[in-house]
Amino acid sequence: MHRISLALTGALLSFTLSAARAEAPTVRIGVITSLSGVAAQSGEQMKAGIDTWLHMHGASVAGKKLQVIYKDDTGPQADVAKRLATELISRDNADILAGFVFTPNAMAAASVADRAKRPMVVMNAAASSITGRSPYIVRTSYTIAQSVKPLAEWAYKTGSRRVFSIVADYAPGQDAHTWFSSTFTALGGTIIESVKVPLSTIDFSAYLQRIKDSKPDAIHVFLPNGQPMVSFMKAYREKGLDKAGIRFLGGEGWADDDVLSAAGEAMLGIYSAGFYSFSRPGADNAAFLEAFSKTVNGRFKPNFQAASAYDGMALIAATLVKTKGSAEGDAFMKAVKGYSAASPRGTVTIDSKTHDIVQTIYIRRIDKLAGGKYGATEIDRYDAVSDPSK
Known part of the structure; x- marks a missing residue:
């Protein structure tokens, strides 16, 4: 009985290790947004845009699984955003930071991303100066x-x-x-x-x-x-x-x-x-609207924050394909340069010098x-x- 038990244990351990080796490695995306408080509706739009992209395109890219970790900043709280960014990187092992409804929150998290050399994808905050805070920041929303x-x-x-x-x-x-x-x-x-x-x-x-x-x-x-x-x-x-x-x-x-x-x-x-x-007209937006409606069970329509978040995920995925799955900061930001893609809003590109979006208004x-x-x-x-x- 003892020998059988040891044999079974060894077999189970071997199977577990094999399964772990076979399991795809993960890219963790830490999203800081407002899921409660005065801007909860904005956060809900952002989350729905991200989730819609995942429903349409799947949660794996370049042999890596995409894991999205949501953190609630509760509103325009720069100190909270900085703490959450620190926790995401040091405790949750986030490879990429993303989200940010508010400019002060994005500014606060920028120093964390810069120090850790982690890519940071701004999906809303619109002050022009944000992308100048670190070479690891790229924005998929707009500026005022x-x-x-x-x-x-x-x-x-x-x-x-x-x-x-x-x-x-x-x-x-x-x-x-x-x-x-x-x-x-x-x-x-x-x-x-x-x-x-x-x-x-x-x-x-x-x-x-x-x-x-x-x-x-x-x-x-x-x-x-x-x-x-x-x-x-x-x-x-x-x-x-x-x-x-x-x-x-x-x-x-x-x-x-x-x-x-x-x-x-x-x-x-x-x-x-x-x-x-x-x-707005167009096949890309029609497909986005249909998928978005399924994501939120028809409760509301997407706004510009949802579109920016959706495009933020598209940029992350396309960049990971170019880097063969690497989210290392310098490699990721090098691959971001020249990004251009169709979007529900029309064609978008990333300015290779400023890392800001170029788009139709x-x-x-x-x-x-x-x-x-x-x-x-x-x-x-x-x-x-x-x-x-x-």
């Missing part, structure tokens, strides 16, 4: 300047001359105001007044009355995603700015389904600039689509737009 500069150019091209700028008083809002104003005035337009509102503002009625009294021909608006946008649009209609002929110019986010559904008819006819909306008008829902119609486009700040 990248979308706002074409918006200002289009506004001037189509007749706007006197614009009132209102933005939320935080770094992205300040970037939006700077780039819109500098571009618009360089072309010959005038910013008749600018206002920075507290980030927590949801009652815009007094500001909108002030705008109406100033009689601009357009307003440029940059606000956080979600409820602030909805509140602003309802007040915009209630104060009659649309009837006064003051057209609306916004950046990314205004074509998102949650904003359109909540604000309803108040969104009709506004203009925005950005790289993705769920209603679309000018969209919100219309009532088939079935009575509201969505974005692309009416103009600016191709191969890189970050103008670099």
Whole structure:
């Protein structure tokens, strides 16, 4: 009995070791995003974009398994993001860091990625300076300047001359105001007044009355995603700015389904600039929409954050193919250079010098689509737009 037991133990051990040797090695991707708190919806979009890519393309690349480890930063918490990045690398053995809804969080994690020489894929945070924090950072979302500069150019091209700028008083809002104003005035337009509102503002009625009294021909608006946008649009209609002929110019986010559904008819006819909306045409987006719907059981439609996260996974996979499965920092970043691929948003490439994305920025008008829902119609486009700040 003892000999049989030893024989069985030896056989089981041999089988286990053989199985372990046969099992594909793993590339661990540590995703830091907001799964709770004020930006939980953004985190949910990001996670759904990543999960959609995995459902469409599988969880193995170049002979390696892809393991995604999600960490919740709970919102704009730089110290939390830095701690999570450290834990992912030192405790969870993450080969790649990814995610980042907020700029401060990405900035904080950048020092960790740089020290560890691990690739870091930014899937949302939009301050231009992020990619300059480390040679190991690449971004698949956008920068504020990248979308706002074409918006200002289009506004001037189509007749706007006197614009009132209102933005939320935080770094992205300040970037939006700077780039819109500098571009618009360089072309010959005038910013008749600018206002920075507290980030927590949801009652815009007094500001909108002030705008109406100033009689601009357009307003440029940059606000956080979600409820602030909805509140602003309802007040915009209630104060009659649309009837006064003051057209609306916004950046990314205004074509998102949650904003359109909540604000309803108040969104009709506004203009925005950005790289993705769920209603954009094309076979790549149609396939993405179908797979995304299955991923989230039809609960919501993808927004620009989901598209960026999906493309972030596509970039990771394509780069691992080039490196034959290696996620070593220098090899990975060398392979990132020259990345170009089809995407739900159109063709995207990575600038080999800045590691920022180069993409089409679309000018969209919100219309009532088939079935009575509201969505974005692309009416103009600016191709191969890189970050103008670099």
